[in-house]
Amino acid sequence: MVEIPQVIRAFGTTFLNMFKKPITEQYPEEKHLYPPKPRFHGRHQLNRYADGLEKCIGCELCAWACPADAIYVEGEENTDEERFSPGERFGKVYQINYLRCIMCGLCIEACPTRALTMTNEFELADDERGKLIYEKSDLLAPLLPGMAPAPHSMVEGFTDRDYYSGKVTGATPKQIEEAGN
Amino acid sequence: MGIEEKLPAGVLLTSVEQIVGYARRNSLWPATFGLACCAIEMMAVGAGKFDIARFGMETFRASPRQADLMIVAGRVSQKMAPVLRQIYDQMPGPKWVIAMGVCASSGGMFNNYAIVQGVDHVVPVDIYLPGCPPRPEMLLDAILKLHDQIQNTKLGAHRVAEIAQQEVVALATTPLIEMRGALK
Numbered sequence: 001m002v003e004i005p006q007v008i009r010a011f012g013t014t015f016l017n018m019f020k021k022p023i024t025e026q027y028p029e030e031k032h033l034y035p036p037k038p039r040f041h042g043r044h045q046l047n048r049y050a051d052g053l054e055k056c057i058g059c060e061l062c063a064w065a066c067p068a069d070a071i072y073v074e075g076e077e078n079t080d081e082e083r084f085s086p087g088e089r090f091g092k093v094y095q096i097n098y099l100r101c102i103m104c105g106l107c108i109e110a111c112p113t114r115a116l117t118m119t120n121e122f123e124l125a126d127d128e129r130g131k132l133i134y135e136k137s138d139l140l141a142p143l144l145p146g147m148a149p150a151p152h153s154m155v156e157g158f159t160d161r162d163y164y165s166g167k168v169t170g171a172t173p174k175q176i177e178e179a180g181n
Numbered sequence: 182m183g184i185e186e187k188l189p190a191g192v193l194l195t196s197v198e199q200i201v202g203y204a205r206r207n208s209l210w211p212a213t214f215g216l217a218c219c220a221i222e223m224m225a226v227g228a229g230k231f232d233i234a235r236f237g238m239e240t241f242r243a244s245p246r247q248a249d250l251m252i253v254a255g256r257v258s259q260k261m262a263p264v265l266r267q268i269y270d271q272m273p274g275p276k277w278v279i280a281m282g283v284c285a286s287s288g289g290m291f292n293n294y295a296i297v298q299g300v301d302h303v304v305p306v307d308i309y310l311p312g313c314p315p316r317p318e319m320l321l322d323a324i325l326k327l328h329d330q331i332q333n334t335k336l337g338a339h340r341v342a343e344i345a346q347q348e349v350v351a352l353a354t355t356p357l358i359e360m361r362g363a364l365k
Binding site: 022023024025026027028031034036067068069097098099100101102103104122123124125126127128129132 | 230308
């Protein structure tokens with residue numbers, strides 16, 4: 001058998017590569033084609049119950065779990081006039097410093113009410129340090145249909161335990177009226 | 182830098198700004214400054230899958246004299262800080278800096294005596310990029326945001342007016358120590 005010269009074999013590889021599809025991701029133009037994996041650790045989100053009340057109870061467990069000290073929480077008592085979450089307390093101040101946060105997800109593991117989860121959003125770069133400290137208003141989940149913005153009272157006859165066990169399905173007319181005021 | 186700085190303010194200067202911005206934006210040459218794990222992602226950006234050559238950035242220059250963008254990728258130790266500054270000083274102007282990753286931006290989880298708590302203590306930073314390390318798309322996003330910034334950079338008389346305006350705003354802001362917000 002005649003052996004193919006090395007030079008031709010080598011250029012053959014080059015030649016064959018001309019017919020391969022390019023592997024380059026066209027990032028800003030075609031980014032919808034390359035979404036991060038669903039488990040990707042992106043920006044945080046503070047979730048709500050189905051009626052719009054916040055899940056965060058201001059317990060600071062996330063802040064304690066944080067290895068980089070990126071989270072600052074200040075809790076306050078809920079009152080009957082102004083209720084942000086079911087139960088006794090809610091997170092009044094909630095800040096995450098994204099210039100410290102290492103996206104490890106320990107805060108998500110620590111959260112007892114699943115109030116804190118992570119989204120797949122990753123385009124966070126900015127030109128000032130101050131802008132990268134996200135406040136509660138930046139982190140709160142958007143209101144879905146059927147939700148009324150807090151503060152408003154709990155669903156009539158429901159306790160905080162019913163909320164935790166997921167029995168609430170949406171805002172009642174009374175809650176919507178309260179939120180409107 | 183040159184003759185464009187001497188132009189009188191007005192339509193001419195605005196068009197020159199746009200042209201200069203366009204040229205600068207599309208020929209950024211990054212200096213190699215990988216310090217830690219972020220550098221791996223930075224290398225990935227340079228390679229085929231993400232390919233920053235699409236933005237006219239080509240390869241990373243090993244010499245600061247040929248570079249006008251420094252991507253500080255990784256934690257900067259106190260001992261590295263003077264080296265970083267020297268590299269920055271050797272780069273010809275106009276030059277930009279991206280603090281890539283939380284360690285370069287603020288010290289990140291290394292809040293200790295060995296690490297500089299943000300490279301903005303040493304060099305002026307244009308874009309802060311969070312993430313530990315940021316995925317290559319995040320770096321591309323930061324680069325695109327820097328492109329926007331460069332495109333809209335003012336020159337000459339406009340720049341002088343802009344600085345004066347910023348000074349007025351800065352003087353009118355409440356100092357941090359007097360701020361009484363949600364934090365009491």
